[in-house]
Amino acid sequence: MTKEKKIKAQKLKGFQDFEPLLMKKKLEFLHLAQNLSALAGYEPIDTPSLEYTETILGEGGETDKQVFRFKDNGDRDVALRFDLTMSFARYISENQGTLIFPFKRFQYGKAWRAEKPQKGRFREFTQCDLDIIGAAPYSGEIDLISTFMNILDQILKEDFTVFVNHRRLISSLIKKTFQGISESDEQTILINLDKLDKIGSESVIRLLSDKFSFDTSSSRTLVDLIVNSKEDNLKAVADYLKGHETGIKDLEDLKETVRIIENSCLSKFGKIKIDLSTVRGLGYYTGMIFETTIDHHQDFGAICSGGRYDNLAERFLSRQLSGVGGSIGIDRILAAKVERLNNHETPSTDAVFIAVAEEKTRPYAFKILEHLRKHKIIANIDLKHQKLAQQFKWANRAGYKKVITIGESERQTGLLNVKYMETGQQKKDIAIADLVNELL
Amino acid sequence: MTKEKKIKAQKLKGFQDFEPLLMKKKLEFLHLAQNLSALAGYEPIDTPSLEYTETILGEGGETDKQVFRFKDNGDRDVALRFDLTMSFARYISENQGTLIFPFKRFQYGKAWRAEKPQKGRFREFTQCDLDIIGAAPYSGEIDLISTFMNILDQILKEDFTVFVNHRRLISSLIKKTFQGISESDEQTILINLDKLDKIGSESVIRLLSDKFSFDTSSSRTLVDLIVNSKEDNLKAVADYLKGHETGIKDLEDLKETVRIIENSCLSKFGKIKIDLSTVRGLGYYTGMIFETTIDHHQDFGAICSGGRYDNLAERFLSRQLSGVGGSIGIDRILAAKVERLNNHETPSTDAVFIAVAEEKTRPYAFKILEHLRKHKIIANIDLKHQKLAQQFKWANRAGYKKVITIGESERQTGLLNVKYMETGQQKKDIAIADLVNELL
Known part of the structure; x- marks a missing residue:
């Protein structure tokens, strides 16, 4: 009513409004996730959006720079949560005395990252997490991935694939190929194997041999084994690992996990597949890892991923609490669906x-x-x-x-x-x- | 796994975890609110948690000091939302061209206030808002309050009362009592009338006459009328207002609104009642206002309140957009229920x-x-x-x-x-x- 200068009505970059059509879909997704995880015995919890910065921050990696961090009115060093995991680790540590393990959690909520906004990637986004603390491999993985698949089935209603791998298996392959390799060289190889999908085998082999001076023919052997694993050529991997007991055991367990999920899981649209080129979050995960893409929308990237971690609460506790968990990126799925939604946006x-x-x-x-x-x-x-x-x-x-x-x-x-x-x-x-x- | 010094697992003061039992209740509440508001044609939207500070801040009042405000990585002045209203005003302003008014919104989400934590009062809390932009008085009020009552009915399952009042009616009473009173003196009286529930009639009358030098017998007349209105003594109010057309009209409209809600609303546990001592957020509201308390838990304060505002988007637009809206304080209701919940917390x-x-x-x-x-x-x-x-x-x-x-x-x-x-x-x-x- 005043004639003062008006403020421009604008959102912050990387933040979004959800208009009714989109929000209805989002609420529907969250409700499905909630119901299906409840059926599988996951207990809903919630934790604060804001925590002491030391609770949120990792060990100074790239992601630490993306944290929204500030001093609050009481001069406390605080940060908006980066994901739902660190806050969960704090929760588990604080409540370890009363929780009954295995503890299965369901949580959804917003998280914030000051990263460059891209298609389907926002600075504020909604995660939907399932975790099991204290479950044995691979029962935990089977329960978790089946539940995720049942949820994605209902949310996506279109074909999707869960790609699984095992951190130790890939490590065994590298060790077998480059005998006596150092930790840091192994990391270098892993980081470059992660580029296979983007730049292709030849470029990765060239990178490994030219830039990092790994033996070219060994690099080719390794890359070929990994790429061929996509075509279910797992016998070649097993043959190659002969004598390397851990690697063979991990491969067998992985195959058994896939087999049980295929036979028991109710998903109509989901497939599960071993893919040794699935290399993710390697500092964090210690066992089986998985990533999910929509079959005809792989450009939207991973919509559900996670894996086994050795010690969730190590920054708080001496006690070891291992778990298996993952997240569905609800906003990314919505972004993938938004074009189709808009086509129906006639007011009716x-x-x-x-x-x-x-x-x-x-x-x-x-x-x-x-x-x-x-x-x-x-x-x-x-x-x-x-x-x-x-x-x-x-x-x-x-x-x-x-x-x-x-x-x-x-x-x-x-x-x-x-x-x-x-x-x-x-x-x-x-x-x-x-x-x-x-x-x- | 490292032997480094461990971080203490602690939440920030005024922030809370929701353990499974509590979270199940909260999700159930939110789902009920969502379903019942959808039935009444409220459209769900969501807006960002973080906005430009100028979008969030008021005109320098007490609440502005409670805003979590900081510079983000791009040196923008940003703030966590204080309630769901300011962000909604920005949304309406940005989308005014495409929205069809009356626009009815449903929104739930977290808001943050750096205020002193108290029983049932947190620094991070969940609001659940309904608003209608562009509805005429009193149809908008009827639709809004009935819907809130239907929601509270399902959530609380115990007796509650919605107290309604009208800002202009109370203003008419003051003007009639103190002829030619100034704006600021009227504000002083309003602020003190708001203390009636806490300190009682005699103290308010003494305050008004001793500290602010208002005529004692007039103050007593005003206070008596207001306090007696609680006993449905509205005829006395109408008689007193004789000749004051606006005031009489507002009282009639208020009575008619209450009558329609009583006759049409489906709530089993809810009552609606005119109470002229309900004085709230007077800088903001311009018409009917309401506050809700649980009958046997009035100590928990208002659990659902709101009213009519003249111009939601005035900081952004010259166009006038009036509305009527309110919030349910989900966390406060949960806090009110938590003791009873805990009694059932045997693991079963x-x-x-x-x-x-x-x-x-x-x-x-x-x-x-x-x-x-x-x-x-x-x-x-x-x-x-x-x-x-x-x-x-x-x-x-x-x-x-x-x-x-x-x-x-x-x-x-x-x-x-x-x-x-x-x-x-x-x-x-x-x-x-x-x-x-x-x-x-």
Whole structure:
């Protein structure tokens, strides 16, 4: 009302609004995740968005720079959570005395990263996590991945693939190929193997031999084994690992895990597949790892990933608490679906609109409104006190297909008319007792 | 794993974890609010937690000091949202061109205030808002308050009262009592009337006359009228306002609103009541205002409140957008319920536990597990690979009342046994086809 200079209405870069169509989808996804994880015995928890910075920060890696960190009013060094994991580690440490392990958690919530915004990548995003603390390999992995697949099945309703690998298996392959290799050289190889999907085998081999001076023919052997694993050529991997007991055991366990999930999991759209080129978060994970992509939308990247970690709470506790867990990136999935959603964004609704013909019948109209809502029919009423013609115009513009007009005669007779806006047809003299059936 | 000094696992002051029992309740509340507001045609939206500070801040009042504000990595002045309203005003301003008014929104999410933590009052809390932009008085108020009452009915399942008042009505009373009173003196009186519940009539009258030098007998007249309004003594108010048209009209409208809500709203536990001592957020609200308390837990304060505001988006737009809206304080309601919840916190679950007798039958056990989950039976399996006796011990401790043991003979015959832990009774040789019925 003041004539002062107006503020520009703008969001921060990398932050997004969810308009109703998108938000309905998001709420539907979250609700499915919640229900299906509850069925599998995951317990919902929540933790604060803001924590002491020391709780949130890692060991100074790239991600630490992306943390929203500041001094609060009490001069405490605080940070917005980067993911749902660190805060969970704090939760587990604080409550270890009362929790019964294995403890299975379900949590969803926002997390914040000051990274460069990209397609489907935001500075504020919603994660949906499942974790099991204290489960043995590979039972934990089977339970976790099956549950994720059942959730993704309902959310995506399109083909997706879970790619699994084992951190120790890939390490065994490297050790077998480059005998006596150092820790740091092994890391270098891992980081470069992670580029296979992006730059291809030849470039990776060239990188390894030219830039890092690894023997070219060994590099080729390793890369070929890994790339061929995608074509289910696991026998070659097993043959190669002969004599390397840990590696062979890990491969066998991986195959058995995949087999059990294939045979028991209820997912219609999901497949699970061993892929030795799946190399992720290697500082963090210590056992099986997995990544999921939508089959015809691989450009959207991993939509659900995780793995086994040795010690969740090591920054807080001496006690070892190992677990297996993962996240669904709800916002990324929504972004992948958004184009298709927008195509349907014609305003059209199953809701019923109640037009008020005379002001004095408004109380009665509100009664009918509540009656409909009670019977699970979405219903709205004229809230602008407009003329009847305006009300119909509004209902049309807002996409209502059914309009009930209420005037004095309707109030006196208790008989109502429903107008079907698309056909113009009217259904007359419906008793209130029959109204719900007519509208369903 | 390292022997470094451990970090203390601690939350920030005023922040809370939600353990499973509490979180289940919270998710149930949010889902009810979501469903019931959807039925009433409220559209869900979401807005960012972090905004430019100028979007969030008011005009330098007390609340501005409670904002979590900082410079982000791009040196922008940013703030965590203080409530869901300012961010909504920005949303409405940015999208005014495409929204169809009246626009009804539903939004829930976290908000942050660096205020002193108290019982049921946290620095991070969840709000659940309904607003209607562009609705006429009092249709908007009726739709909004009825919907809130329907939601509170389901969430609280105990008696509550919505106290309504009108800002202009109270202003008319003051103007009638103190002819020619200044704006700022009127504010002083309002602020002091707000203390009636806490310090009582006599103290307020003394304050007004001693400290602020208002005429004692006029102050008493005003205070008596307001306090007596609680006993439905509205005729006295109407008589007093005789000749003051606006005031009389506002009182009539208020009574009519209450009457319509009483007659149409479906709430079983909720009452609505005019109470002229309900004085809130007066800088912000311009029409009807309301506050809700739980009848036998008034000590928990207002759990749902709001009112009509003249111009939501004035800081962004010249266009006037008036609305009516309110918030449910979900965390405060949870806090009010938490003691009663804790009484039931014996670990006991309807879930089924699957014990694995022999490792080689584990794949089959996972199959049964998925079968149960598919049929909406919450089911868990041994994930620790323990001996059978240990598994039973664990199931007992975790509160499972039904255990299915799966071994080689079960796998071969397809017949399963269910053990009821409380009675020790066993039900034997159940075919898989009958299993779900047995467990329901």
